[in-house]
Amino acid sequence: MLRIALQRFASDRVGIRLRRLHTAMCTNCRSQTTTEARPAATMSVLLIEAFYGGSHKQLMDLLKGEIEGCVLSSLPAKKWHWRARTAALHFMQAIPPSDSYRVLFTSSVLNLAELVALRPDLGKLRKILYFHENQLVYPVRKNQDRDFQYGYNQILSCLVADVVVFNSAFNMESFLSSISKFLKLIPDHRPKNLEPVIRPKCQVMHFPILFPDISRFLPEHKKAPQKISIECLGHHTRINDHSQNESAKVEPALSSQVKEPLEESIDIVMSSTKSSSEDDRQAISEPSPSSIHTESQRPLHIVWPHRWEHDKDPETFFKIMMKLKDQGLPFCLSVLGEMFTDVPDIFSEARTSLGSAVSHWGFLPGREEYFRVLCAADVVISTAKHEFFGVAMLEAVHCGCYPLCPKALVYPEIFPAEYLYSTPEQLLKKLQNFCKRPGIVRRHRFQGATAPYSWASLSGEFRSLLTAEPRKDL
Incomplete structure (x- = not known):
């Protein structure tokens, strides 16, 4: 009996070890494919990108690389429509629980409402939704081709988000002003007055571009x-060459041969004295050979x-x-x-x-x-x-x-x-x-x-956006 008991005890210990090993291997595999793991003490900002490509990838990589405490969970930039439909279910399983998260930052590809319903712990974070584009005004060849679900997902995401950020004023206004019209596609029992609920959460923060040093590539x-500007002075047209070390000087390098109308050519710094009449348009000639x-x-x-x-x-x-x-x-x-x-x-x-x-x-x-x-x-x-x-x-x-x-x-x-x-x-x-x-x-x-669209100009705004005090209910 003692020998049987010892065998069972040894078997149970082996089973426990195998299960622990399997769990560790699965967690490690999952983190390598979707979440870049960091020590728990350093994680405070959870970045989620359901379509990790193009400008979406560019932004997430920039934030992760420049702001301390970010951990990224992502899906490859393939099958955009399926990412919009199903990414929340994937991230429900892929994102490990952590008491260190304070902020959730995601693009509007993700249905944020679904994710916070599936993961209530993530719903307690300060949730920031970033719009690279909006589906309410996305161009389709025929209106019946528009898939209602994508725009509907974005409206739901805005309702559960704490902050909604757009990369341009055009993006924000085109989205907010289209909500009412978009919801009229619902046959009956349409929700009303959602735009006034969402608007107070909204702000514009231009996409931050990390402009590289390209001096070694420039011809x-x-x-x-120097810069070239074209000015029309009365009945004479001249080319101005402004250099860094010289004041503006006129190059009398125009031949007498008349070329195409300037207004149909290069629209550079036009004088307000230019006539708008088709017959009165001034013409530009080629520069002299010495200036070419x-x-x-x-x-x-x-x-x-x-x-x-x-x-x-x-x-x-x-x-x-x-x-x-x-x-x-x-x-x-x-x-x-x-x-x-x-x-x-x-x-x-x-x-x-x-x-x-x-x-x-x-x-x-x-x-x-x-x-x-x-x-x-x-x-x-x-x-x-x-x-x-x-x-x-x-x-x-x-x-x-x-x-x-x-x-x-x-x-x-x-x-x-x-x-x-x-x-x-x-x-x-x-x-x-x-x-x-x-x-x-x-x-x-x-x-x-x-410069206003550079990371150097916008980094302070993004750092403030991603800074949040721990909530009492965490």
Whole structure:
């Protein structure tokens, strides 16, 4: 009997050890795939990203790297629609309980209402919801194609969040002003007056960009401190060259030959004395040969650095590129940006049609290689139908590119009017003239500011946002 008892005791001890080992292995595996574990004493901010790619990844990596006490739990950037539907259930199991969490910071891809219902311990944290985009105004080809669930999830998430942060004023106002109309899609018993409940929680904090030092990638003409502006003085047009060490001086370098109208060319610092009449538009001539930089001999380099999805309207962009090629205008093209499961057919069609005009084609995963291409480019273009901030556009401007953006969405909030176009026809005309005068584009310096969108400017706001005192009910 004693021997049997000892055998059972030994067997039980082995079983306990095996179960402990299995539990430890499962926890370790889970933390490696979804949660980056840190010592419990240092964890105070729980970062959750259901779609860990693009600007979503960029923000989470920045916060985790720059703010002490952050632990990140994420899912790969695949199957966005499934992430929006099911991520809460995954994180319910993947996030280990901890008494050290004080703040939960997540993007609006996650259904926060579901997560805090499944994990009441996380519901007690200070919950911050960050909107990179909103689904209430996401463009769809047909209204019946709109999936009500995604926008509904975001409204529910706002209701349970303590703070709701938008990356732009356009994003915030387009979301809040659309809630009532969106909920009218419900057949009956529609909820009312949710916008006044959500609005007091809302604030705008622009996406913080960690602009890198790109000086080693810049070509010589972008390092020059000069800028080109075009002024119309009475019946005379002149080019001004402003340098860092000299006061403004006029270069009387205009030939007598009349070229295309300036208003259909480069919209740089136009004088208010210019007539708006079509017949009264002033014309610009090419600079004299002595003022032409060697860089002017290269074709205009156009870059399109956006996601390969229909909401960025690649159809309009490539249609314009093909028109430039058909007209025999010299340019080269770099098409960057991330590709996901479903790539619009226009990309393969355009790659074949544009042929030798293509310089770079496809996503560049290395940041150094990506910024090297941006520094080599002259013009960065957006044709987006869905944009609430535009990290790629500002990164390209940081690299010395001349931006051309729609006069809609978030762009008027960030870019001066001279960089905005109203129609595809206007964009085409600008690019036609840019292709003919690449030297003037290359000598231009951006007339706006990128510093307000940098991590250096915004870090204090984000540090304050992610600081919270422990709650009494924790």
